[in-house]
Amino acid sequence: MNTARRLLSLCLTPLLLAAAACSGSSESADNEHVTLTYAIWDQAQSAAMKQIIEEFHAQHPNIDVQVQVTPWESYWTKLQTSITAGSGPDVLWMTMVYAKYYAVGGGIAPLDDKIKDSKLDMGAYVPAVTKAYTVDGKVYGIPKDVNGFGLCYNKKLFDAAKVKYPDDSWTWSDVIAAAQKLTNPQKGVFGFVAPEADELSWYLTVPQVGGQVISDDEKSSGYDKPATIQGIQFWTDMITKYHVSPTLQQTTDTDPLAMLTSGKVAMRYCGSWEPEEIAAVPYGKANIDIAPLPAGPDGNRKYYSNGLANSISAKSKHPQQAWEFAQFLGSERAAEIQAKTGTVIPAYQGHADAYAKAMPEFNLQVFVDHLKYAEPFPASTDTAAWRDTATKQFADAWTGKAPVADVSQRVAEAMNAALAKEKK
Amino acid sequence: MFLLPAAAGLLVFEIWPTFQTIYYSFTSWGAFGGHVWSGLENYRTLIADSDVLHAVVNTAIISAISLLAVPLSAIVAALLSLPGMRGVTVYRTLYFLPVVTLPAAVALTWKFLFNGDYGLINWLLSKFGIDGPHWLSDPATAIFAISIVAVWGSIGYNMVIFLSGIRGIPVDYYEAAELDGAGRVSQFFHVTVPLLTPSIFFVTVITVINSLQAFDLIYLMVGQQSPAIARTETLVYLFYQRGFAEHDGGYAAAIGVVLLLATLILTAAQFRLQRRWVHYG
Structure with a gap:
């Protein structure tokens, strides 16, 4: 329980640390x-x-x-x-x-x-x-x-609900329609999962409607732009409007990827580093496949990579x-x-x-x-100063406590303050 | 002379950093070393920061729960594992196990137990027709879930203090009390408890200091991504988040100073109050 003190001394005694932990030998010559x-x-x-x-x-x-x-x-x-x-x-x-x-x-x-x-x-x-x-x-x-990103889907659940497999013609509305058919409360199955994880959620949909997380000159937040809000709304609607995704509390308690590989959700947006983890679960290896990431309403496929x-x-x-x-x-x-x-x-x-x-x-x-x-990928000199705060704030939108537009406004203000501090 | 190694360690690793922290709280930090004097700016930001207010309230809640629950449950645990009771070693081991278990392992295990959809706790509740909450990710329950684990984890250590305190009470007192016609219960309240007050005092002081430093369970069981983080983050968690995750070393130092002051004031208050209720000898 002495964590605080340990952290303090860790953080504030760089000299001591330098003396205590040395790596490698001290001199370098080419053939050494x-x-x-x-x-x-x-x-x-x-x-x-x-x-x-x-x-x-x-x-x-x-x-x-x-x-x-x-x-x-x-x-x-x-x-x-x-x-x-x-x-x-x-x-x-x-x-x-x-x-x-x-x-x-x-x-x-x-x-x-x-x-x-x-x-x-x-x-x-x-x-x-x-x-x-x-x-x-x-x-x-x-x-x-x-x-790169794609739409992971459960073939078995699609077959059972008699829904056509996703293909490259899909846009947001196809995801919503399929998710509604696939959701089956009796069996505890959700059609989609909408976690609150920027990289795996709104960073994929905001660019599809022309929204921005940060302006091109990296000087101001894009969170107050209507298009950005629309891109975020796609995710919160899945939970609060269509009820086709587990709640934020559920996705916090249980890893959304585990929900996919255990047949609890039928669709999830996946990253190119994840198939190995899916294949490690026998049920995932047998039943999951990957389709192109659905495009925005106008067919736009841009994303933050x-x-x-x-x-x-x-x-x-x-x-x-x-x-x-x-x-x-x-x-x-x-x-x-x-x-x-x-x-x-x-x-x-x-x-x-x-x-x-x-x-x-x-x-x-x-x-x-x-x-x-x-x-x-959206970044400024000190990305960490606003990225974590954004994630923390958007929880209110995901739980339906506040409309996305309100939270976005709040996030934009905090982010602009952080960006202004950066340039000093 | 024999104190020297310990005293030197204390000076270098505890006391010197404390003063450094106070100094750093008046500075603004560069990314990789280097800092400039910024006067009271960190403190001005701190007063206006609603996260700090939340953190103070959360820390106070955890401390208050611990202050009530830790001494009580540790005394009960000590009484249940007095010599002569059945299976004493088993109970003592069980109570003490969390103290010697890695916090990460403790946190992970409780995280499974508390899981809203698949956790053992909610499964048990469902047998009684109760629909349990998402303990750790529901802002309304998370801080209590954390407190339960914190209290559970510190019973063992405090139980040992009470055990030695109880065994330090001379048997004569009990014999005298029995001659005066006192039953087991009144013996406990009129002999054991008063003579145990020094131990109780020690336990309350340690409990408050420890709970003010609550960090690991929140970091491991709740975390930045959780919707419950605003209702569970403590001062030390905020210190870590601002200082290490958001690279604002000076501001984190200011939070550290607030924590230091709170600890000093509360401990001083406890020492002041002890005169009213602690009996020595």
């Missing part, structure tokens, strides 16, 4: 044997990462790489504290959400000189991802992967070796290894096919086809 630390957050991908490291080590016998897996929830707090203290990892996974924060704050190093020296072709990667990691004209990360990159800590003691490794992580071979596991779509273009074929039981091609509609 060094150990790099590589920070990632997804356990599901650690096997692919280890294979990449093995092949890298075969080519660079002088460089050892240690993988450090920290769950997403604590990854960012740990990363920031350890980089501040100078004891952080050498190479690390970066998300679009925090790229600008780490770049502007000096947590990760610009890579332009090294890219030039090594003649690395940045044109090989999905442009939207490269763009998101370019801050003030400098590149801060080598693109790793990119997210996140994608990861490998970045190098600005405080790395072995920047040259870290670059060698980061470059290998961005290589065609590394893309191939990742694609074959079916865990992510590589940002290295031309390897999506291997991903699409990784799990023949699912139509993974859907995710790959979706990529061409990707828009850069």
Whole structure:
């Protein structure tokens, strides 16, 4: 129960931390044997990462790489504290959400000189991802992967309700109509699930009606725009108007993905990193398939896509070796290894096919086809200062306590205040 | 001299950071180190921040529930596991188990139990025709669910204090009371309870300090995504959220100072009040 005090001392004694936790050896020469630390957050991908490291080590016998897996929830707090203290990892996974924060704050190093020296072709990667990691004209990360989305549906429940499987002609109204037919209160089955998780909910529908989370110049919130509100309303209507989705309380208590793979909901919006988890459940593997993500009312398919990159800590003691490794992580071979596991779509273009074929039981091609509609993930220099607050506030709209328009207005005000503070 | 290692540790890890925190609460932080003096700005924001008000109320509720429930249930637990009762070791182990269990494991297990649709608690309630709530995600019940786990988790530690307190009471007093015709119940209220007041006092002080620092259960069982978070987040949770998730170190330090003041005031008040009800010897 001493958490508070421990947190205080953790946060406020960077000097002590630096003394207590040192990684790697202290000096670096080109031929010296060094150990790099590589920070990632997804356990599901650690096997692919280890294979990449093995092949890298075969080519660079002088460089050892240690993988450090920290769950997403604590990854960012740990990363920031350890980089501040100078004891952080050498190479690390970066998300679009925090790229600008780490770049502007000096947590990760610009890579332009090294890219030039090594003649690395940045044109090989999905442009939207490269763009998101370019801050003030400098590149801060080598693109790793990119997210596509699709509509996961339960074939068995569709058959039982005699509803036609979803296809690429579907728009919002088709989802609603099908969800109404599929919902069966007696059996405890919902047609759809509307979780309150930005990336997996309104970040997919807001761009489809021309709404915005943040303005293009990143100076103001888009949450008060009528189109944005419409994109969010799609989700809350499923719960409060059509009653075809479990409530926010239910989706908080039970993971929506588990509801899908246990036959409790018939449709769910899915991300390209999720099929592996669905296939891990026998019922999911046998009954779930994936259709193209339904388009907006006017056929618009734009969505906010996140994608990861490998970045190098600005405080790395072995920047040259870290670059060698980061470059290998961005290589065609590394893309191939990742694609074959079916865990992510590589940002290295031309390897999506291997991903699409990784799990023949699912139509993974859907995710790959979706990529061409990707828009850069909403982010500003300090995204965290407004993103969590938005999620917290929108709970009122999901539970029906307040209309979406009211909550959106509130979120926009708080977000504008946070953005104004950023520029100081 | 023998105190030196402990005292040094206390100075370096507890006392020095406390003063650093107070200093940092008047600063504004950069992303990766570096801070500038910002005077009272953090405190001005703090007074106007409705989240802080919620956090104070939530912390007060958890503390009040714990203050009432922990000493009571720990005394009952101690009485039930006095030497000579049947299966004493089993009970003692059961009561003490949560103290030595990882908070993450405790939180995860209770999360399953509290699950609104598939949890054991609601399944049991349904046998009696009661439609249980979504304990942890319903804003109306979440703070009570958290308090139940917090109280349950601290019974063991406090039970040990009461056990040693009870065993420290000389047998003569009970014999004298029995000669005066006092039954078991009046022996308990007129001998055990008064002589146990120093232990009770110690337990109440520790309980209040611990509940003011409630964080792990909220972080693990409720979390930022839950609709119930506004009604459960405590000062330490808000400190973590602002300082670590939202990168506002100076503001978090200001929340920390508020917590420090609250702890000092409440503990001082308890020490002041003890003169009225604690009997030594």
